[in-house]
Amino acid sequence: MKQQSSVTAAHVTHLRVRYAETDQMGVVYYANYLVWMEIGRVELVRSLGLLYHQLEREEGLYLSVIGANCQYRSPARYDQEIAVETRVGKANSRIVEFTYRILSLNPDRLLAEGSTRHIWLDREWRPTRLPAQYAAKLRVDASES
Amino acid sequence: MKQQSSVTAAHVTHLRVRYAETDQMGVVYYANYLVWMEIGRVELVRSLGLLYHQLEREEGLYLSVIGANCQYRSPARYDQEIAVETRVGKANSRIVEFTYRILSLNPDRLLAEGSTRHIWLDREWRPTRLPAQYAAKLRVDASES
Amino acid sequence: MKQQSSVTAAHVTHLRVRYAETDQMGVVYYANYLVWMEIGRVELVRSLGLLYHQLEREEGLYLSVIGANCQYRSPARYDQEIAVETRVGKANSRIVEFTYRILSLNPDRLLAEGSTRHIWLDREWRPTRLPAQYAAKLRVDASES
């Protein structure tokens, strides 16, 4: 399978740390960074003119996760403003990788880096290709596989 | 609408507090008690010979929440063993109320009390009645409305 | 204990439904409304010139929940924009009640209503009074008890 490195610029999404996201160490619980990554990729997709919930409802296309990793650099704390920088990494019409940098704004600090890999599924949960008109928006060459 | 007080004995479910469930006060975050209530009512239903996931998949019956309340008496802490006592409260074929007492076992202490109210929905999200064979298991008189 | 009805206007906070907040019924899981209530009251407090995390860190004041309830009117769905209207309800220097209306913006619909009650605790988890300078910001008459 050939893959294509994307030149997509980072999309930046802001959020504020919720009390519910902290744990008794006084910092954000580690699984919640994956929730923030999901917010980052949904907002990146929205910024490209796609609505993920429309892909699901109208096209029956589901972006199913096959892998995730996160490297934790510095803890996030309650009420901090967070920036999630999301980029499309390697991608073709069947697989999409997103990469993430998660930063606090005050102080300005890298908190975590990571990536998630996804495949497209149809309504019957079979792997499928992202149709060309959507692939173009994600800057993925749909002719590749 | 007539309602019927249940004489169902309490069903007791045990669980252990997860790190993910704590917050930076060092105790369980308040919304998680509603998650424990859900576990309690599913296990109560299971103990009566019903599988809630079968009701959903095979009968297209959904137990939709219309109200919830919780009174917090004492905080739950990480790694404590918790008992969730669940009872069927007022119920007929259209509405079910569950009541809950949530206790820690070591020390033996009441942590919270609460209740949830639910209606049955069909696959089109219309209010419906619980069929008689299921109502009987929940000890609900299906002839009432 | 005398209590005082607040004339505080509603503070409105906006958020967008996260995929993580949905469940397999295709709507927001019921416990997450309590997370949104927390966001609402923190932002209300912020709008009054108080930072809750500073109260915790610098003053050792903790807003501990003693009761919560929520009435569910209509389900929230993935990616909807949500408005959380929060008001200070009955309050004095020891107890604060917040009331909430949770609405979707598109369509414009009431999703849920509820309230939470809280007491102030000090670092040793003893009930305490909110100092007068903070009570004034919350429009609470600190002379009452």
Next chain:
Amino acid sequence: MKQQSSVTAAHVTHLRVRYAETDQMGVVYYANYLVWMEIGRVELVRSLGLLYHQLEREEGLYLSVIGANCQYRSPARYDQEIAVETRVGKANSRIVEFTYRILSLNPDRLLAEGSTRHIWLDREWRPTRLPAQYAAKLRVDASES
């Protein structure tokens, strides 16, 4: 830094999928596998005669995550019984890696595999070594660094 491959056998923990853990795709939301990993490693540690909450409270030792990854093989569904197999991977007195295999029991299927890496921190959040008496229980050679 030398590291040591552990010969620790897998510890197996069982849990049941909660409704709260599903999302609108009808399967478990991907971040929740990290919550299950946490349960797996806490129970592994307990099985070796250590209580993680005692390490935190009495020794001021915190197991801080520095990396996590998960490969998703097959989706977990509501109410399934899950087995979390946890092993100590590479470990010395400063760093511990845990590896995980997450399986459903009915049907018997591999759902996910992954690992987490951790360092020990003291009460001031400085990296520290696990004292020898605890390292021995984790089958880690505390003389190495």
